[in-house]
Amino acid sequence: MAAQSSSQTPEQTTSRYDDLLQVATQLFSELGYERTTVRIIADRLGIQSGSLYSHISGKEELLKRIVLLVGTDFLTRVEAARAANSGPAETLRAMCRAHMNVLHDHQESVTVYFNEWHKLDEAARSEIVGLREQYERHFLEVVEEGIERRTFTSPHPADVVLVLLSSLNWTYKWYRKAGSRGPQEIADALLDVVLTGLLTKRPPARGRTTDHSARK
DSSP states (O other), rough: OOOOOTTHHHHHHHHHHHHHHHHHHHHHHHHHHTOOOOHHHHHTTSHHHHHHHTTOHHHHHHHHHHHHHHHHHHHHHHHHHHHTTSSSSHHHHHHHHHHHHHHHHHHHHHHHHHHHHGGHHHHHHHHHHHHHHHHHHHHHHHHHHHHHTTOOOSSHHHHHHHHHHHHHHGGGTOTTSSSSHHHHHHHHHHHHHHHHHBBBOOOOOTOOOOOGGGOO
């Protein structure tokens, strides 16, 4: 970030940068990164476009910051969920809920994260891939632990994680805060689909009857 103006206090500079991030997040989510120009960002803020360069080197700096914040938030919350739980099934559920809570709290930022991260330069993309690999490793280790404990059964734990995370990651396309189901309910529903195939002791299917005499 460019050096702060001598006429601004550190607090004012930080506040302006936070405003920039918020507006850039909204515009990148609405219009896409490529269609959002520095001038559009400045117009939304009500300032001259040249003034932005006293705070940022360019719009890619904003994109990198947004994506890194989201990737770090996903990882931090999942690590906390894993640390706070013991059994594999309970831990996996808490981790899925943590994922959905990030989306609920920062839907515009998450949209930018998934849609635009690949438009960063190679060094920034490598940093994001590193965060994602750490994130995925937590899920894989919990599934593998469940298999070792014989809570889960699957010959392909990596495929289980791929299916689960693909389901969770896609929710940003359709999840709405005003919808009939909250983030934890959606997390539970998606995990339950996967657990049906994972659990060694499977509960009876909900809403089905085993009384064949009831059929006509």
